[in-house]
Amino acid sequence: MENGTTEAAGARAERAKRPFVSREQLEKVALRHPTPFYLYDEALIRERVRRLQEAFAWNPGFKEYFAVKATPTPAIVALLAELGCGCDCASATELLLADACGVIGRNVMLSSNDTPPADFVHADRMGALINLDSYDMVACLADALGGRLPDVVCLRVNPGGTFAAANQIIGAPEDSKFGMTVEQTLAAAKELAAAGVREFGLHAFLASNAQGDGYYPALARILFELAVRVSRETGVDVTFVDLSGGVGVAYRPEERPVDIAAVGEGVRRAFERVLVPAGMGDVAIFSELGRWLLAPCGALVTRVIHEKVTYRDYLGVDACAADLMRPAVYGAYHHISVMGFEGAAPTRTYNVVGGLCENSDQFARDRPLPQVHIGDLLFVHDAGAHGRSMGYNYNGRLRSAELLLHEDGHVELVRRAETPEDYFVTVEVGALGERVRRKLEEARPPDA
Ligand SMILES: *Cc1c(COP(=O)(O)O)cnc(C)c1O
Helix, strand or coil, rough: CCCCCCCCHHHHHHHCCCCCCHHHHHHHHHHHCCEEEEEHHHHHHHHHHHHHHHHCCCCCCCCCEEEEHHHHCCHHHHHHHHHCCCECCHHHHHHHHHHHCCCCHHHHHEECCCCCCHHHHHHHCCCEEEEEECCHHHHHHHHHHCCCCCCCEEEEEECCCEECCCCCEEHHHCCCCCEEEEEHHHHHHHHHHHCCCCCCEECCCCCCCCCCCHHHHHHHHHHHHHHHHHHHHCCCCCEEEEEEECCCCCCCCCCCCCCCHHHHHHHHHHHHHCCCCCCCCEEEEEEECCCCHHHEEEEEEEEEEEEECCCCCEEEEEECCCCCCCHHHHCCCEEEECCCCCCCCCCEEEEEEEECCCCCCEEEEEECCCCCCCCCCEEEECCCCCCCCCCCHHHHHHCCCCEECCCCCCCCEEEEECCCHHHCCCCCCCHHHHHHHHHHHHHHHCCC
């Protein structure tokens, strides 16, 4: 599916780094919803879910468990649920979110590490699948559930060593805190089976933001071979293999987007080669994609409010790292389009910065852009996953609103921006709390 005629519209847009809205549309939205805000594109979300499901349509049991941590926005989780996705949760609060969106039972996966016993209880009450990250959790799970065990348990494997796909090292599982060794996995399966667990899944997450189409197929091969081994050596019934998350997106325009159809085909080939001959052709494939599914479907929209020329040319925007921390924390690249000049040739070099008292608060450094003016809207691409969800309140910055652009073109506010009241809501200091309330009252604009 490399050529332009068979490539989906969304894949073409991802490659060309064109915003999914026009400047006119955005200026209209900004009249009602002040910048900065997150904007998500429903049509693009639907398209990516469809492309994923088509890529794995050969596997009747296939299911995507959306990694809720990437975009814990109820309207989006509910949309994904409507499209047939479940939820991958890592905490009791994420389980609550899934539950509130109508996602329960085996449509929920609790995949956490260092898990508090209460989270096992919560997941079990919802009928969720539980993924055990360590061998000691076999005993913890039984303890938490009062000696009872669920019918199904998933085991998170860490094969150690380095992990290569297409002859390229893309991860070092031996340095990762996640998962249990192969020996521990075998022991856990035996013990759990002896205690009455009837069904097993295997799970591993060995690389993050993996580029190229080879990650899932290489991981699948490892997990399929282990599934055969676990089933032979312990006699347990492995009914699903969870490839977890980690499939990457092309943050940079020069990167080639992952071809999800080729990924699905690569996994199918490993399945035919390993599982089918072992008589395990009915194993279901699960994914827990966050980034691949949602990152290109959301943008951070921010306005330029200052320009400062010192030793660099700085554009000050009204968003900051508290809205999107990936550039500050990981040095991550997010493509930026100047609305109204999308695709125009760069003529300047800018540092695009936020207002935090931290020099790391820079969305871009030495970034070639067309000439930018104060008041211009910037579209920060690929912020739909691990974007607002990693937001924080440093410097008293308030997290921004989330808007959903529906297929019919109307824009819905699905989460309002935080207010100073939200910032103080957890303060419990008696008389001081009363003073905070009075100050908030005084600071409220007269029309609010
Ligand atoms: C974070 C995470 C995911 C999603 O990862 P992406 O890189 O967003 O695809 C899936 N499963 C688990 C267990 C995770 O921790």
